[in-house]
Amino acid sequence: MTILNVIIVLVVVGLVLWLINNYIPMDAKIKSILNVVVLIVVVLWLLRAFGLLNALNVPI
Numbered sequence: 001m002t003i004l005n006v007i008i009v010l011v012v013v014g015l016v017l018w019l020i021n022n023y024i025p026m027d028a029k030i031k032s033i034l035n036v037v038v039l040i041v042v043v044l045w046l047l048r049a050f051g052l053l054n055a056l057n058v059p060i
Contacts (some may be wrong), residue, residue, distance in 0.1 A: 001049050014041055 021031055023024055047053045 006046070007050060009045075010042070013038065 017035065020034070026034075044053070
């Protein structure tokens with residue numbers, strides 16, 4: 001996976017999350033939970049993309 005693909009995915013995920021947070025009305029607690037879940041998924045994806053989770057043998 002190239003660094004360009006990683007940057008494109010991060011920009012798209014950030015843009016989609018920003019659009020959801022700004023234009024879809026929802027309770028602040030739900031927004032917080034959504035943001036935390038997306039952050040955790042992105043961090044895990046980045047770790048796997050750079051091979052750090054494979055080195056730890058963490059199955060996802």
